Amino acid sequence: MSERRKQRAMRFFWWVLVPVLAGLILLAAWREVVPAYTAQFDTGTPGTFTATGRDCSGRTCSWRGNFVSDDGLVVRRGIGLAPGAEPATVGDRVAATEVGHKRNVYPRAGSTDWFLITLLATVSLAVLVVWGVGVVRAIRRSVRQGAAGS
Numbered sequence: 808m809s810e811r812r813k814q815r816a817m818r819f820f821w822w823v824l825v826p827v828l829a830g831l832i833l834l835a836a837w838r839e840v841v842p843a844y845t846a847q848f849d850t851g852t853p854g855t856f857t858a859t860g861r862d863c864s865g866r867t868c869s870w871r872g873n874f875v876s877d878d879g880l881v882v883r884r885g886i887g888l889a890p891g892a893e894p895a896t897v898g899d900r901v902a903a904t905e906v907g908h909k910r911n912v913y914p915r916a917g918s919t920d921w922f923l924i925t926l927l928a929t930v931s932l933a934v935l936v937v938w939g940v941g942v943v944r945a946i947r948r949s950v951r952q953g954a955a956g957s
Contacts, residue, residue, distance in 0.1 A: 821941070829934040836928035842906045843921040846889070846913030851906035852876045853915065858894035858901070862887070870894055874905055874912045881905055883912065892916035 845851050854876035862871050870888040874881070883905065888894070891914035894901055902915040913920070 821938070826935060826938050829931040829938070832927055833931040833935070836924045836931065839908075839920070839924050840928065842908035842911075842913075843889075843918070843924050845906040846904045846918060847921040849904060849915070851904035851913070852881050853902070853904055854881065854912075856886075856888050856894075856901045856903035856912055856914070858888070858897050858899050859885075860897060874903055876905060887911040889913045889918045889920050891918035 854874055856870075856872050856874050858870050858872040860871045862869050869890075870893060871885060872888065872894075874883040874886050876882070887910050888901065888903065889908075889911040892901055893914070903912040904915050905912045
């Protein structure tokens with residue numbers, strides 16, 4: 808590969824792929840931040856998750872089951888359990904918190920989701936800031952070169 812092609816590839820990576828990927832990660836984190844923090848600070852609906860099966864179809868395995876709130880008013884069937892205090896076998900019960908997440912309830916003993924989401928969002932935001940500074944510098948450099956050439 809020629810040096811010129813390598814430079815073009817690096818420019819494309821920096822000016823297009825980096826902000827798109829960082830933006831997508833930031834959006835995904837934004838979607839998940841409210842349920843994760845609600846569960847972490849125990850402000851959801853308390854109840855019990857009963858494991859009915861283990862789903863290993865993705866990159867990792869996760870528990871599926873049913874959630875029933877302590878007052879019996881909230882019942883969610885076929886829901887996932889976020890990582891944290893996990894059942895050992897089918898039928899095990901785990902104290903959990905329901906926070907309105909589409910796919911999961913959270914173990915009351917805590918989950919690392921809030922920390923991972925915060926870390927991903929912070930890194931993505933930092934990457935976007937660095938990218939933005941690079942854009943501003945490139946524009947200023949271009950303007951200076953244009954003014955010097957006149």
